[in-house]
Amino acid sequence: MNILIAYYSRTNVTATIINEVVKEFSDEINVDIEVIKDKKNRNGSINYLLSVIDAVRRKNTEIENIEKNPSDYDLLIIGTPVWAATMANPVLAYLNQIKDNVNDFATIITAGSSGFEQTLNDIESIIGQKVITTLNISTKDRQSGYSEKIANFVKKLE
Numbered sequence: 539m540n541i542l543i544a545y546y547s548r549t550n551v552t553a554t555i556i557n558e559v560v561k562e563f564s565d566e567i568n569v570d571i572e573v574i575k576d577k578k579n580r581n582g583s584i585n586y587l588l589s590v591i592d593a594v595r596r597k598n599t600e601i602e603n604i605e606k607n608p609s610d611y612d613l614l615i616i617g618t619p620v621w622a623a624t625m626a627n628p629v630l631a632y633l634n635q636i637k638d639n640v641n642d643f644a645t646i647i648t649a650g651s652s653g654f655e656q657t658l659n660d661i662e663s664i665i666g667q668k669v670i671t672t673l674n675i676s677t678k679d680r681q682s683g684y685s686e687k688i689a690n691f692v693k694k695l696e
């Protein structure tokens with residue numbers, strides 16, 4: 539099985555979870571990674587607020603060129619932080635580019651505490667199909683441990 543994981547991570551939370559998920563897949567599974575890179579600077583508190591506004595407006599943002607085609611893979615895993623109860627704008631820009639090239643897909647969503655369901659609904663409606671499964675990780679999960687959640691997520695996909 540061939541899996542593509544495409545993710546955006548502003549402060550490395552989603553990236554860290556994804557590294558742990560990759561380690562959990564068995565050796566027979568090929569996993570490639572596409573890091574979604576925003577051209578806009580999102581660092582610092584002013585850019586945080588501007589990003590909230592961008593997210594509420596579902597504003598498109600320019601991202602670096604996409605290198606891998608999801609249609610070459612059996613499964614696409616989309617990783618995103620929640621921004622104002624939806625996906626991060628760079629992930630929105632990514633999905634708008636590749637939405638017609640997706641076979642099956644799953645999601646990895648991280649958030650402080652809320653917005654998982656709305657984020658997943660928004661992703662499903664852009665791609666136009668239902669997710670196989672999702673791994674939702676909140677700050678509380680990160681404090682209390684989430685290795686079981688990761689193992690269950692990977693088991694559903696293998």
Ligand SMILES: Cc1cc2nc3c(=O)[nH]c(=O)nc-3n(C[C@H](O)[C@H](O)[C@H](O)COP(=O)(O)O)c2cc1C
Pocket residue numbers: 546547548549550551552553586587589590593618619620621622623624648649650651652653
């Ligand atoms: C612009 C912005 C909006 C956010 N909105 C929410 C939100 O609506 N609900 C929530 O629980 N967390 C929210 N967060 C927190 C992030 O979802 C959370 O910290 C996430 O795990 C960060 O992942 P990252 O480090 O991969 O970017 C927001 C963060 C940012 C930067």
